[in-house]
Amino acid sequence: MKKKFDLLSTIEYGGCSAKLPAGLLSEVLSKLPVSTDPRLLVDVDTHDDAGVYKINNDTALIFTTDFFPPICSDAYEFGEIAAANALSDVYAMGGAPLVALNLMMFSQEKIPLEVFGEILRGGHDKVSEAGALVVGGHTIDDHPPKFGLAVIGTIHPDKLITNAGALPGDLLVLTKSIGTGALVSGMKNGLCSQTEYNRALEQMKQLNRRGAELAVKYRVSGMTDITGFGLAGHAMKMAEASKVSFRMRTAQIPLLPGAYQVFEKGSIPGATFRNLEFTGPQVHFTRGVEYNLKMLVHDAQTSGGLLMSVNPDHAGQLVQELNDLDPSGGGVIIGEVLMKSPRTLYFE
């Protein structure tokens, strides 16, 4: 039997996630002219997950893209995860994806062609699961490979959920556990079990579809998804966009099994340090928060969960329904929204 191609062998041994540092990105973007149009409901200004354009009173388009180098060895699984991650930006606005384009960078000289097919098949199956259609794509020759999607979704303009709507008094609900960055790094360095790593893979493949539907049902006031900037980085962007501050209890934040141990052994990816630098003095930790937890809230997530800001009257039911769906921790209340304070995030 032919040995299966290991996609992780194509990327530099470094374990640092591929996203450009957030601070650097903001600096570059701040110098570009901002498009304004009354039909543009969400632009780059609030660093939201996707652009949103109102077509008429019943429909707004959600348009987004995301792609990255391999996060796992298996081509099919990589395709699934990259697609779930790209689709998530539509879900983070409360929308439903309609159509997607494949974005692929792949060198046929360096990697067997069937790997190309497997990545696309994984992506295609995930898009189908989301009820959307792959309608084409674009490939260029490049190494190491990268894959992702550009996705169009829709939402009723009145139901749109942005990252700028969190209100003081709301509770914060997180729908997936933290620690995918830690476990990917742990697997590379032999510091976690195969079972723990598989659990992280399964979570990364999971669509945020149901979370988005429930968010609309319970009229959450603000939402974002947690990806490369980590829980702290994305929470900070959401709080800033909403002109509020967040208070979060680290003891309540769900962690993937094994993630803490990986950090305890020192296998902390470079991206975690970059994210810590990005949030900087905007984040306050009380003395009781230990180092590994402080780093885990900065761990870069791939295809992470939704962070919702929800009226306390609806939070209980929302969490209940999320957990009916995924008893292993589909929704957890991790904090609350405060009036804008001198700092943006307060962890304890």
Place this chain on the structure above:
Amino acid sequence: MKTIDTKGLKCPQPLIMLKEGLLGLEAGETLRVETDNNTSLKNLVSFLRDQGVEPEVSTSGKVHTVVTDVPEKELEGTNPAAYCSADGSDNDYVVCIKGELMGEGDPELGKVLMETFVENLKLQEQLPTHVILYNAGVKLAMKQSPVCSALTELEELGTRIMLCGTCIDHYGLQMDIGVGMISNMVVITETLASAGHVVTP
């Protein structure tokens, strides 16, 4: 001195090796780590500072050498000044500041006493877990307050400075807040009720 050679290795390998290296040493001993990776150097220093030690870094050619004291074991995973008041200790206390003045009598005197009290808090061997300010007490956390910097220092040391949001609204101080987390009565009540003990000046 024990030396860990991480040359040629990229993150997070040097940090893993540093943590392994620390395991075999006692607090106060010295450890040397060599790396030729700039990112790893930055991350090693960030980690060590978080453990409460200040490493010395020297660079020769492409190789950086980090020399560090071994941090106190108990300090691992916490903030430096923090150790004596780690969460859950019996001596935990919350400071509750109800107004601008300390004690009854001459308001001028009360003001001076309160300022001295707040300045002295950060010098305590055991720091408070929280400082709660309500009613006119919130004025102490405003930018123009003479103790704003003392409260900021306490916050840097990991004490949660908690302000009553209703009180800030009442006095119309939204634009003047210099330090602290704006909170509500639910959180304040919960914090006071679960405090080891409450100190009121």
